[in-house]
Amino acid sequence: MNRLAAAYKPRPMSIDEKTVRKVAKLARLALPEERVAPMAAELNGIMAWIEQLNEVDVDGVEPMTSAVEGLSLPMREDVVTDGDNPERVLKNAPKSEDGFFVVPKVVE
Amino acid sequence: MTDLTALTLAEALDGMEKKLFSSAELTNAFLDAIDKANPKLNAFVVVTADRARSQAKASDAKRAAGKAGPLEGAPLGIKDLFCTEGVRTTACSGILGEFTPTYESTVTANLFRDGALMLGKLNMDEFAMGSSNETSHFGPVVSPWRRGNDDAKLTPGGSSGGSAAAVSADLCLGATATDTGGSIRQPAAFTGTVGIKPTYGRCSRWGIVAFASSLDQAGPIAKSVEDAAMLLQSMAGHDPKDSTSLPNALPDFRAATKRSIKGMKIGVPEEYRVDGMPAEIEALWQQGIQWAKDAGAEIVPISLKHTKYALPTYYIVAPAEASSNLARYDGMRYGARVAGKDLTGTYEQTRASGFGREVQRRILIGTYVLSAGYYDAYYLRAQKVRQRIAQDFRDAFTTVDAILTPATPSASFALGEKSADPVAMYLNDIFTVTANLAGLPAIALPAATDAQGLPLGLQVIGKALDEESVFAVSAALEKAANFRAKPSKWWM
Numbered sequence: 001m002n003r004l005a006a007a008y009k010p011r012p013m014s015i016d017e018k019t020v021r022k023v024a025k026l027a028r029l030a031l032p033e034e035r036v037a038p039m040a041a042e043l044n045g046i047m048a049w050i051e052q053l054n055e056v057d058v059d060g061v062e063p064m065t066s067a068v069e070g071l072s073l074p075m076r077e078d079v080v081t082d083g084d085n086p087e088r089v090l091k092n093a094p095k096s097e098d099g100f101f102v103v104p105k106v107v108e
Numbered sequence: 109m110t111d112l113t114a115l116t117l118a119e120a121l122d123g124m125e126k127k128l129f130s131s132a133e134l135t136n137a138f139l140d141a142i143d144k145a146n147p148k149l150n151a152f153v154v155v156t157a158d159r160a161r162s163q164a165k166a167s168d169a170k171r172a173a174g175k176a177g178p179l180e181g182a183p184l185g186i187k188d189l190f191c192t193e194g195v196r197t198t199a200c201s202g203i204l205g206e207f208t209p210t211y212e213s214t215v216t217a218n219l220f221r222d223g224a225l226m227l228g229k230l231n232m233d234e235f236a237m238g239s240s241n242e243t244s245h246f247g248p249v250v251s252p253w254r255r256g257n258d259d260a261k262l263t264p265g266g267s268s269g270g271s272a273a274a275v276s277a278d279l280c281l282g283a284t285a286t287d288t289g290g291s292i293r294q295p296a297a298f299t300g301t302v303g304i305k306p307t308y309g310r311c312s313r314w315g316i317v318a319f320a321s322s323l324d325q326a327g328p329i330a331k332s333v334e335d336a337a338m339l340l341q342s343m344a345g346h347d348p349k350d351s352t353s354l355p356n357a358l359p360d361f362r363a364a365t366k367r368s369i370k371g372m373k374i375g376v377p378e379e380y381r382v383d384g385m386p387a388e389i390e391a392l393w394q395q396g397i398q399w400a401k402d403a404g405a406e407i408v409p410i411s412l413k414h415t416k417y418a419l420p421t422y423y424i425v426a427p428a429e430a431s432s433n434l435a436r437y438d439g440m441r442y443g444a445r446v447a448g449k450d451l452t453g454t455y456e457q458t459r460a461s462g463f464g465r466e467v468q469r470r471i472l473i474g475t476y477v478l479s480a481g482y483y484d485a486y487y488l489r490a491q492k493v494r495q496r497i498a499q500d501f502r503d504a505f506t507t508v509d510a511i512l513t514p515a516t517p518s519a520s521f522a523l524g525e526k527s528a529d530p531v532a533m534y535l536n537d538i539f540t541v542t543a544n545l546a547g548l549p550a551i552a553l554p555a556a557t558d559a560q561g562l563p564l565g566l567q568v569i570g571k572a573l574d575e576e577s578v579f580a581v582s583a584a585l586e587k588a589a590n591f592r593a594k595p596s597k598w599w600m
Binding site: 015019020023024027029030045061063066067074085091092101104 | 450
């Protein structure tokens, strides 16, 4: 397996620490400062391995957007089919009150 | 009495029908086996003993009244990715806390409709992201298999490691599992069990915690090809609640396992002979080819020339879809909430403390490849390469009925052996991931043991919607392989 792994040697770094911080912010993941550099290295290892996709000739190829050929999304009448179950909807809420989810203050 | 837990699903149903034993006795035998094994194997994260006993009693009554369903009284394990009404479901992630669904997934509802009962929820890699079960919030599953007399803990594979370990260790008759890049087939291959991922859309994804929606498919892990066919028959079927669920009628999968493969054309793709593949895997493959020939099939060399790009494609498509799917875990409606300095801070703290390392890594990759300026270079390009991979298969299936490959590039490995190197871990799925990208049915079945006594599996891939050929070919190979090895039950 090590030889197998060696066939996919990573190339030089391309994701810097600034990018890692930006992406973590976009993903709403708190990333402690000491993990930024190791995460950049991990992501670079993976992305470098992914770069080999650039070798593939994809000119004129339609992107694959469905795993099943010829299946179009079914339509149905725009009517309510479910609901009226506030207790069930709220059952797993970390915090709820009077049939509502209680969330942290959003507007000052 | 014989050991009831060692029976196949088909044998157990037959035994209950002949009144040799009841579902209550069978269920108790499995609950006892779980009690003894689970402290060592960690296959179950929840055991629903009381519920199983009462369901078994109800099943026995139904059978006595002549109203037995096709799986009546069969005790199964359910992967923790399936929502089960009133039973904690966490996808083995910390972020779901004690989430207890108020609804039942379609696949488990179908199994219960047919009389099956649940012994408990099975361990897995967090959100099904992993190939060794080491990313589970509840700790790794330990494989029932060992390398000879060496007591080193091995992985049962992942992400459906709990399902594979439980079936292999005789802790249930069969189990549900899911497969996004190989998560049914790789653990099946590592544990000497049978696992099939059907055509994308055969099984409803409704009520299954989402990982990568265009790749996720449910399927069974079972003790035999016939058992897998019987379980899939119940699990599959059209579901209006999943817009990608296929409306096509289900063929009789069990009947397909009895079909002759004489005259079938079976493709052997040269690209699956990868650098560094152990000689034992190559030998197993050649043996499989010989078995297929002996059963009257014609072997046809084929080319699937974009195979080497399948894993890198997967590691764009799957994290992209995962980053989008996992955006819902914000600590507001369910799961564990961790307070931050403001709303954004609460989101960030909740997600940072709830998600494990591999999940965070994949969310970051997914967010990166979808972010402004990178979408065309990564995601769009990957979807085009995916089309190339699918086209390779479409071309191949104009000349062959099924494709035969090894299931994995190695036997099971020790826990901790690969967890430090994400890419080395990802390479486990090198032979399985192509079927997910192309949406094709594929099965892994045990075919031999390696020099250390560990199981090795073969894979059969079929055309879209042609599970029947997959079952026919794998049943023929199963018969020829006559795989009888079992783990030694060192945990007893």
